[in-house]
Amino acid sequence: MRRETVSAIRYGYGLSPLRSADTRPEDLLASAVSASRQPPRLKTKARVKQLVAFRKARNTGADARRTAQKKLRSMAQDDIRQFLSIAVTDDGFGARLTNFWSDHFTVAANGPLLGVLVPDFIETAIRPNITSTFPAMLRAAATHPAMLIYLNQVQSFGPNSRAGQREERGLNENLAREILELHTLGVSASYNQTDVRAFAMLLTGLSVNKQGFVYRPGISEPGPHVVLGQTYGGRTTTLSHIEEALTDVALRPDTAEHLSRKLVVHFLGVEDATLISRLKATYLASKGDLKSLYLTLLEDEKAWIPDFRKAKLPFDFIVSALRAAGATESDVAKIKPADLRQGVFGAARLMGQHLFTPPGPDGWDEDPSSWITPPGLAARIRWATAFAERIAGSHDPRTFLDNALADAASPTLQFAVNGAESRVEGLALTLVSPEFNRR
């Protein structure tokens, strides 16, 4: 199989007749760097303002409420359109990395405020850091309002802080626990409840106000705090002590191992011990430099073996179909709101993925058998058929197969597509094939 095919399927969002995929590791890396430098295309401030207007309108009558709600919904749809557009039209590797790290630092859009903040989190905390260092990304993620709200840090008060004493409010361990368990060390690492609690005490002070992230000394628990054997802060603790602790925990060998394993499993679908240990060594030697980490992966010959073991997640499946059909940025801009709602958001949900709202802080399942289930595959088949009906007028099944899969299409699939009794059936067969759904 050509290297370009492997690159598009494994490190991008699938083949497209409009662009070719990078095949050299340094070119893939360069495209990720340029993706990380794209300015965010979201209007978070305007959306927060609209949310406030909506909350006010709740008390001023049904009409005002409906209008404000409609505006809010259409802004949420703009976000989906934006992410769809990036994935459909970009080189791919940068968008895939953004996706990987957004999932690593899962925040779910539970409720209207998080509905606004989650896309902002992806665009301002994750994407600019995908080719930076992991400690930098961790610091950005752990101090973004979406994370502080999602994992209840905004409700955590040092019991002996000024506010804690006055208002009798206390500690919430959620963020501290998930940073250690999910974001850095991994659950099999050796840390205990005492570490979690001390780390939670240290994190008090991280909070949110109307402008965004804020550090509140008044709710910060007086130190010093001993986390994993290291002491942070004195009688007063500041944001810099928290950042120091985040950096330290980010650079521990357990974190290196955890991240290396996740990256290898995410892109290759196998727990290759040799490759994981090579990545781990790179990570530790480069102090968490993500470009070096990706390069170690991409320069390994195992990274190019055309054995696709993963399943595309529902959103990625939809994106791949649009790419294969040669969709352009202006095509995505023209998708009707109802089609975005039902054909993208609703469809992904029926395939098992509630966009922006993973079930828990551990994000989406990497195991293909979690996605290719009877109901999940049934939803893909239904969607593929409906999509094929739409594009049948302008696409020939044989060309479409070649555009979508090139030399990744098996002889069996070529035979089936050629033997289909209608254009729609031929197009749909490509889209529901294992070759198209795996990566």
Added chain:
Amino acid sequence: MYSRRSFLTRGLALGCSAAASPLVTPVSLASAPGDNRLVVIVLRGAMDGLDVVRPMGDRLLKSYRPSFDFSGSLPLTDFFGLHPELAPLTPLWKTGELSFAHAVSTPYRDKRSHFDGQDILEAGSATEDFGADGWLNRVVSLLPEARTETAFAVGHETLRLLSGSAPVSTWSPDSDLNLSPQAQLLLTKIYAQDPLFADAAQKAMELADLTDNPMSTRGAARAEALAKFTADRLREETRIAAFSINGWDTHANQARTLPNALRELSTAILTLKQDLGPVWSKTCVLCLTEFGRTARENGSKGTDHGTGGVAVFAGGALKGNGVLGRWPGLASGDLYRDRDLMPTDDVRRYAAWALAGLFPVTQSALTSTIFPGLEMGENPGLLA
């Protein structure tokens, strides 16, 4: 390829393709193993046992949770009161079709992670060192007459509880698929070399003919649809079914968040009872959660991840009502690590004794294969 469901196509699909297509296994009327039914509902997010089955007789409860309102509790025993949101279940309590076990937990301790807690609950193991299969799947593997239809995982998400080597069915009541015979043949061809796709497609086609209900995705209506579909299957060949109810992770404003989850739970149980009809008398419903929550409220009128909690049992197969288990007390020294309700029993014992009463599984299989290392101990007397 996908034809919209109509009387004609449906008739054709059944009439022409069912026998001919290798993708569709005709539903057999062979007898299923035994007559008893088990439903396991996984309560994801850690249900706060102390707020659901409230130890009203312990004066420390109110002092640990000063901002909580316990005034509407429904008396169960002279010590325990039920959360008022579960009022719709009180008729079942009166007829002996509802009971609880208090201060129970899995063997999972200390890290209080939802994901590990749920993994251990579903794996049925004593440690975090376990395989990927679930204990309910191992039960299926031991049933002599088990077929794919014997056990059903219901809903869109993967249920580890029922994952494993024994074949089980999965479906969600809002999935629907209707393919022409030609499309079925072509799919068989292109999926032949990828078993993951071949199996999923075959089951999808079988199941599409069994369901036709739209499902709401939210709250109690979702729970109702899941329970309805489950009851439909249990009235036929299915003997074991499982699904999840989420929303128990009440870190903040528990007075507002917990009732939503409780409403889903009571809707699910009442729907099962209603739709199972006479089969309800042979049914046991086990509602299990990964762990309990802290005895004291946290700084945001909620509770954090804890240890000991409550399991909920329902069904006509129960022996009677009761709050089972040994109550450890709430005094500082009685709590687990001065923080959580002390677990005084392994919740897997209740599941094991229920299994022993419902299905032909031996005690040695229960303590070696299904729940490795479990000590069965004395029968807690859950079932009649």
